[in-house]
Amino acid sequence: MEPSGITWVGPIGDIGGYGNVSRNYLRALKYIGLPVLINLNGSIEKELGNDDKELLSNYRYIRRPDNNLGQSSILFIHGTPENFVNGNKFGFKKRIGITIFETDRIPMNWVNLCNTMDEIWVPTQFNYRTFTESGVDPSKIKVIHYPIDYTKYDQIFPPYPFPPQVKSFRFLYTIAFDFRKGLDLLIPSFCEEFSNEEDVSLILKIYVPSWNQENEYLKVISSYIPVKENNPHIHFIIEKMPQETLLSLYSSCSCYVSTERACGWGMPQMEMMAMGKPVISINWGGVTEFMNNSNSFLIQPEPELEPVHNELQKTRPEFYLGHKWAKVLKQNVKKVMREAFENHIKREEVSTKAKQDMKNKFSFQSISNQIKERL
Numbered sequence: 001m002e003p004s005g006i007t008w009v010g011p012i013g014d015i016g017g018y019g020n021v022s023r024n025y026l027r028a029l030k031y032i033g034l035p036v037l038i039n040l041n042g043s044i045e046k047e048l049g050n051d052d053k054e055l056l057s058n059y060r061y062i063r064r065p066d067n068n069l070g071q072s073s074i075l076f077i078h079g080t081p082e083n084f085v086n087g088n089k090f091g092f093k094k095r096i097g098i099t100i101f102e103t104d105r106i107p108m109n110w111v112n113l114c115n116t117m118d119e120i121w122v123p124t125q126f127n128y129r130t131f132t133e134s135g136v137d138p139s140k141i142k143v144i145h146y147p148i149d150y151t152k153y154d155q156i157f158p159p160y161p162f163p164p165q166v167k168s169f170r171f172l173y174t175i176a177f178d179f180r181k182g183l184d185l186l187i188p189s190f191c192e193e194f195s196n197e198e199d200v201s202l203i204l205k206i207y208v209p210s211w212n213q214e215n216e217y218l219k220v221i222s223s224y225i226p227v228k229e230n231n232p233h234i235h236f237i238i239e240k241m242p243q244e245t246l247l248s249l250y251s252s253c254s255c256y257v258s259t260e261r262a263c264g265w266g267m268p269q270m271e272m273m274a275m276g277k278p279v280i281s282i283n284w285g286g287v288t289e290f291m292n293n294s295n296s297f298l299i300q301p302e303p304e305l306e307p308v309h310n311e312l313q314k315t316r317p318e319f320y321l322g323h324k325w326a327k328v329l330k331q332n333v334k335k336v337m338r339e340a341f342e343n344h345i346k347r348e349e350v351s352t353k354a355k356q357d358m359k360n361k362f363s364f365q366s367i368s369n370q371i372k373e374r375l
Contacts, residue, residue, distance in 0.1 A: 005036065005037070007074070008025075009039040009076065011041045012040060024147045024364070028364040032371060047243065049243025073092055075096065078097075078098040079098075081097060096118060097114060099114070099121075099122065100265060101130060103130070103308060105130055105133065105134045106130060123265050127143075152247075154276075154355075154359075157252075160253075162203075166233065172203045175204075176206075177209065177217050180260065180262060180309065182328075187221070189330045202257075203235050206238055207240055237249075255279070259328070262285055262308070264285065265286040266287040269290075269291065273291075273351075273354035278296075278297060278340055278347040280296070280340055282299045283299060283301060295353040297340045298336070299328060302329065305327060306326075307324055
């Protein structure tokens with residue numbers, strides 16, 4: 001029996017990664033032609049771009065998931081598996097959980113939560129392995145990629161208003177401050193490899209979550225900067241910004257760099273690639289689903305994994321206790337950043353291929369075809 005409609009439960013108004021993915025899935029679902037109802041988790045944040053606000057204004061919102069689109073309607077719950085707990089109460093034909101995790105395994109309590117759903121959609125073969133090896137029923141796991149609106153990034157943007165001390169070659173990293181983002185790897189690697197005489201800056205756009213005291217954040221960041229003469233220039237942007245301003249920032253930078261040792265997917269990498277910018281990431285985890293040596297600069301990890309940062313295991317044991325991620329040496333980060341800075345021919349080659357790959361493999365229409373096969 002063909003599905004009669006879709007109810008989507010997820011953080012569609014969130015400015016972060018989950019919200020971005022939810023909205024892009026909704027755009028892909030338009031190509032399927034089924035009616036969609038939305039049960040909103042959270043609020044709609046004011047920093048969303050105008051295109052996102054327009055998208056969300058076109059849906060009917062409901063207070064709780066129900067099957068008023070018919071007995072053959074499908075329930076999607078997007079988020080961490082704690083959100084799956086009520087998925088079996090409302091009489092849907094199929095209940096699909098959409099989630100992701102970044103380390104070598106998933107939190108123990110996720111296994112049973114995932115197994116209560118009819119299907120679990122993950123975006124990568126990496127997560128197919130980590131979820132099934134952790135105990136999720138392999139027959140439930142389906143790999144459905146995250147889509148991207150490549151047309152949004154294929155245009156001319158106004159320049160970002162950098163202060164005059166920012167150099168002309170700009171490495172960019174955009175993060176919410178967290179010990180898993182690898183600033184302890186990126187900042188010393190950049191400072192050791194480059195000097196203030198070189199025409200290069202590292203742009204760090206950092207959002208500090210409300211639970212993190214600002215003084216703690218400043219203390220931690222400062223500890224990563226080597227005490228030496230002639231450190232290269234680092235420019236910090238500590239604020240949320242509207243989507244349009246973020247796109248100007250992307251466009252005004254030369255190369256994206258991520259030293260996240262465990263990355264579930266990598267939406268900023270994908271967005272910069274769609275813009276035709278060269279991107280650097282560690283060759284491990286979710287990014288390997290769409291990044292390779294022909295479309296990216298890849299930092300090689302060591303063959304063995306290492307334990308997740310002790311601060312994460314201590315403060316968030318329910319997620320990270322006993323987990324491992326990629327072990328990466330500073331010398332490998334330095335080597336790749338230097339190559340990206342100096343080798344303009346390779347920058348052109350990988351960024352051209354990256355832009356093509358985002359358009360050809362991850363468009364809304366391409367991903368809607370993957371979704372159709374599962375429905």
